[in-house]
Each structure stands twice: as structure tokens, then as C-alpha cells.
Amino acid sequence: MAIVIIGAGQAGLQVAEALRSDGYDGAITMIGDEPRPPYQRPPLSKAYLLGEFTEAQLTLRAPEVLARKNITLLSGVSVTAVDRAAKQVRLSDGRAIDYAGLCLATGSRPRPLPVPGADLANVLPLRTLADTRAIAAILPKTERVLVIGGGFIGLEFAAVARKLGKEVVVLEGAERLMPRAVTPMMSEFFRKLHVDHGVAVELNAAVSRLTGAEGKVAAVCTADGREFPADLVLVGIGILPNVELAQATGLECERGIVVDACSRTADAAIVAAGDCTARRLPDGSLLRLESVQNAIEQGKSAAAALLGKERPFVASPWFWSDQYDVKLQMVGLANGHDRTVMRGAPASHKFSAFHYRGDVLLAVDSVNRPEDHMPARKLLDQGLSPSFAQVADLGIPLIAR
Ligand SMILES: Cc1cc2nc3c(=O)[nH]c(=O)nc-3n(C[C@H](O)[C@H](O)[C@H](O)COP(=O)(O)OP(=O)(O)OC[C@H]3O[C@@H](n4cnc5c(N)ncnc54)[C@H](O)[C@@H]3O)c2cc1C
Structure with missing residues (x-):
């Protein structure tokens, strides 16, 4: 066969x-x-x-x-x-x-950008190696980068562009960053992270059209009448x-x-x-x-x-993202949580947020704490929920040794 x-x-x-x-x-x-x-x-x-x-x-x-x-x-x-x-x-x-x-x-x-001007040169998606090569070819001649979409790919690219010394603006249509994937607290952590690195983050920004000169993009306009000049526009509005x-x-x-x-x-x-x-x-x-x-x-x-065998996918979903010196690692699905217990403080840039419904652990988002992420995967896969006190105390291991 x-x-x-x-x-x-x-x-x-x-x-x-x-x-x-x-x-x-x-x-x-x-x-x-x-x-x-x-x-x-x-x-x-x-x-x-x-x-x-x-x-x-x-x-x-x-x-x-x-x-x-x-x-x-x-x-x-x-x-x-x-x-x-x-x-x-x-x-x-x-x-x-x-x-x-x-x-x-x-x-x-990539989901195409449904506005006039989206087909101008230097308006690019980031999905394939070919896309990335096209971006790499333009970046050295670029001063102003505009990112449409404050999701993972847009924000990772924004961090890279800042590291390369570009001026960066992120336009996000929703009221917070990465709205589909992270909790409001984590959205705010990443907004501040980007702003602290010199990125202009504009929320509730509905892109209405792109304008160009000689076939190349020159600016991105929003529905409220603002205009953001740009040499390169990265479109990251989902797939x-x-x-x-x-x-x-x-x-x-x-x-x-x-x-x-x-x-x-x-x-x-x-x-x-x-x-x-x-x-x-x-x-x-x-x-x-x-x-x-x-x-x-x-x-x-x-x-x-x-091959006629049953091997269901039952593990908790996990994901990661790297932005500047921050590694975000997520496991589980936080939808429906009614309590969050912090392990470490966001200000330290080394913390985890444990999301519970009642006393049942649903998901754990870790920032620069791989030492929490791996145990969290084990706990969630085994259906175990550490107590709130255990999670909140950095001195207590998540899994008893
Ligand atoms: C820039 C970027 C960063 C990412 N970062 C992370 C991350 O940090 N962590 C994480 O977990 N995930 C990340 N992801 C997501 C992850 O890469 C994808 O979930 C994963 O690649 C999906 O694999 P796939 O095989 O389903 O699809 P793909 O990798 O897209 O492979 C599908 C392939 O099928 C080809 N194809 C489609 N139709 C046909 C056809 N009719 N005939 C022949 N070939 C066809 C496509 O061209 C493609 O090559 C990232 C994705 C991108 C784009």
C-alpha cells in the first residue's frame, strides 16, 4: 500500500x-x-x-x-x-x-490585508523562507518599519527590527496585544516591553488603506485619520x-x-x-x-x-515566543479561568501566571522561567493542580521531589 x-x-x-x-x-x-x-x-x-x-x-x-x-x-x-x-x-x-x-x-x-494599497511593493507577509528572504533584502535599506497586527509573528518581527536599529510602529486593531492567545495581564506586560524598547504600540488602530510612491509603500492610514510613514510594512494579521x-x-x-x-x-x-x-x-x-x-x-x-492504530493527541497544548530577552512559554488553555496565581513578579521579567478555574489548574504562562514550564506541562498532562500557596511561594517546588 x-x-x-x-x-x-x-x-x-x-x-x-x-x-x-x-x-x-x-x-x-x-x-x-x-x-x-x-x-x-x-x-x-x-x-x-x-x-x-x-x-x-x-x-x-x-x-x-x-x-x-x-x-x-x-x-x-x-x-x-x-x-x-x-x-x-x-x-x-x-x-x-x-x-x-x-x-x-x-x-x-497568511491572511491577506483587505484594504486598498495592500499590493504595493514592500508590503510583506512572514510565513515562508522566501518571504523572509524578501524581508532580509529590504531591511538594510529600511528606516521605518510598520507592523500591522500585534500577534506573535508581528511582535517577534518588531523586536528583531528594533534590535537592528529600525524605527518601529505596531498597529493592532484590538484593544490589547495578542488578544486571541494571552490574558490581558500578559498583553499589558508585552505592550510595556515593546514600549520600553522604543516601539510605538498603537491599539484600537484600524488600518483603512496604504499609500505609495512609485509603486512602493509610503504610509499606512488608519480609519481615525492618522497616517504612519513606512518603508516596510509587515502584515501579520493571522492565517x-x-x-x-x-x-x-x-x-x-x-x-x-x-x-x-x-x-x-x-x-x-x-x-x-x-x-x-x-x-x-x-x-x-x-x-x-x-x-x-x-x-x-x-x-x-x-x-x-x-496504520490502523489509535494514538490520540491528548497532551496539553504548548507554545513559545521569543521577544527581546524574554522567552514566553505557555501550556494549557486559559479560557474560562477565574483566578490567576503569580509565581514571581512581572517587574522582575521572571515570573509565571498560573490560571485556575476553581482549584483546577487550566494553564500556565511563564516568562523567563523554564523551570516552571516543564513541571507545568507534567502537572497539566497528569491533571494535577498545585495549591495556590505552593505556586505563590518560589521556595516550594511545583512537583515534590
Ligand atoms: C514566522 C513563524 C514563526 C513561528 N513561530 C512559532 C513558535 O515560536 N512556536 C510554535 O510552536 N509555532 C510557531 N510557528 C507556527 C509553526 O511553524 C506552524 O504551526 C507549523 O509550521 C505548522 O506545520 P504544518 O506542517 O502544519 O504547516 P507548514 O509548515 O505550513 O507546511 C505545510 C506545507 O504544505 C505546503 N502545501 C500547501 N498546499 C499544498 C499543495 N496543494 N500541494 C503541495 N504542497 C502544499 C505548504 O506550502 C507548506 O510548505 C511559527 C510560524 C511562523 C510562520
Whole structure:
């Protein structure tokens, strides 16, 4: 039986390698539309643009490593259609490949900015290595950077641009930074962090249009009539999951390709993993995660499912972000918390916020405290909740030794 994987990113690679480590020795073909082997994206908005991370270090697996594992990688070619009845995928170069098992690991793409002027030169997204190279080429000639969107990618890029000595303005449409991902207290911590590093952070700023000169962006205008001059505009307003192939072949899609905890779709021959998915939880709601951990865990589940095994993804979600000298590490989902207990003080730039509902621990956000993050992952995965007193006292370990 041949297995085909659409998408050669973090999730697609994980599926291919997990199939091998689970003992599958049949044919694996991984098809990626980017012209390179699988690479990691997190450094693109962090160390890479500072020259602290090379392109070679971005590569997750070199072609020769994949070849040794007998994984066929087709790069620079996209899948244009999935024919479920014929169990076949069609490629942009005219080829067709039969499958017995199929994984959709198509990732996501930047949400386009829906205002006039968004197509001017030097208005750029940050998703791929090609995007990052385009930014790196412009940065040396740039003095004024404007970031649209105060989410993780926009803020990481703002920190990099400040480190490179650029003037930086961040425009966020909501009333606080990273509103979908962090609590108001953490939003405020990061607003102050950026302001202290010289970034102008404008909240409630609705971008209405971009103006240009000679085809290049010159300024960003907001609905309240303000104008911000800019040589480079980074658009970081979220992503859209790449669900079109799944949709066209009749698979359920709602905020992503709908999968269960084992990464299965309703078609027994098709699984999906990574940014392109939305996972159905036991209460019927859908969880969309955009993270390396999600790509890896769903990839492992997807490989197992293709081999007829159940390996549900049940671990607590975790994520990290680097901005200046601050490492934020988050685990769990804080939605619905009614109490936060602090371990350390925000002013020290070394603290963790433990979020509880009643006395049940839901999530932990750590700033420069990896010594809290790892135990927090264990506690949450085991359904254990340390007492408030234990958390608040830096002298008491989170997990008894
Ligand atoms: C700048 C940046 C910084 C990030 N930082 C962090 C971080 O600090 N921590 C963290 O946990 N996560 C971070 N992430 C998110 C993380 O990188 C993603 O969640 C992860 O890459 C998702 O993996 P994936 O395989 O689902 O998607 P992708 O990595 O996007 O891979 C999907 C691949 O499939 C290809 N593809 C799509 N459609 C087709 C088709 N029809 N045919 C062939 N190929 C196709 C795409 O071009 C792409 O190459 C960051 C992301 C970015 C962009």
C-alpha cells in the first residue's frame, strides 16, 4: 500500500517519519509546493533575521536523510486535486499518484490585508523562507518599519527590527496585544516591553488603506485619520488554513479540516495534521492550534491512524515566543479561568501566571522561567493542580521531589 502526504512541512515530515518508526515499510511520497526540503518556521521571525541562524540550520531533514529512510520527496510541485473515488492525487506537473492512505498536511497561509494599497511593493507577509528572504533584502535599506497586527509573528518581527536599529510602529486593531492567545495581564506586560524598547504600540488602530510612491509603500492610514510613514510594512494579521483540496473533495471543513483526536477525517483512507486542521473535542467544539507541537503530535496520530492504530493527541497544548530577552512559554488553555496565581513578579521579567478555574489548574504562562514550564506541562498532562500557596511561594517546588 502506498501512502501519499500532501505538504512537506513540520506535520508532513512527522507523518512520514512516524510511519517508518511505527514499522511501515511501504512506499511514502511526500509532495511539497515549496522548492526545498522540510524546514522549521519559528526562527524565521526570530534568530534568522538577526543572522544568528543559518538556512542550513532551518532545514529539518536534508534530502539524503529522507532518501535513506526511503521517503520520496517531490519538491516544488503542488497537488491540484484529490480524487477520493479513484484514490488518486493529481499534481501541477500533470502526474497522478495512486494512494491507499493519504495525509493532508497543507498548513496555512497568511491572511491577506483587505484594504486598498495592500499590493504595493514592500508590503510583506512572514510565513515562508522566501518571504523572509524578501524581508532580509529590504531591511538594510529600511528606516521605518510598520507592523500591522500585534500577534506573535508581528511582535517577534518588531523586536528583531528594533534590535537592528529600525524605527518601529505596531498597529493592532484590538484593544490589547495578542488578544486571541494571552490574558490581558500578559498583553499589558508585552505592550510595556515593546514600549520600553522604543516601539510605538498603537491599539484600537484600524488600518483603512496604504499609500505609495512609485509603486512602493509610503504610509499606512488608519480609519481615525492618522497616517504612519513606512518603508516596510509587515502584515501579520493571522492565517487561513489551506483547506481547499479537502473542501473540493467533500471532506468536512470548519475553521480547518475537521479531524478527531486521532487525526482521522470521515474518510477512512484520509488523515490530516497540523495548521490545516481543526480538532473535534469530546464536547463537540473545534480546537484550532497553530504550533510546532500540534503539527508533531497530530503527525504522530495521523501516521498511527493510517496504520490502523489509535494514538490520540491528548497532551496539553504548548507554545513559545521569543521577544527581546524574554522567552514566553505557555501550556494549557486559559479560557474560562477565574483566578490567576503569580509565581514571581512581572517587574522582575521572571515570573509565571498560573490560571485556575476553581482549584483546577487550566494553564500556565511563564516568562523567563523554564523551570516552571516543564513541571507545568507534567502537572497539566497528569491533571494535577498545585495549591495556590505552593505556586505563590518560589521556595516550594511545583512537583515534590
Ligand atoms: C514566522 C513563524 C514563526 C513561528 N513561530 C512559532 C513558535 O515560536 N512556536 C510554535 O510552536 N509555532 C510557531 N510557528 C507556527 C509553526 O511553524 C506552524 O504551526 C507549523 O509550521 C505548522 O506545520 P504544518 O506542517 O502544519 O504547516 P507548514 O509548515 O505550513 O507546511 C505545510 C506545507 O504544505 C505546503 N502545501 C500547501 N498546499 C499544498 C499543495 N496543494 N500541494 C503541495 N504542497 C502544499 C505548504 O506550502 C507548506 O510548505 C511559527 C510560524 C511562523 C510562520
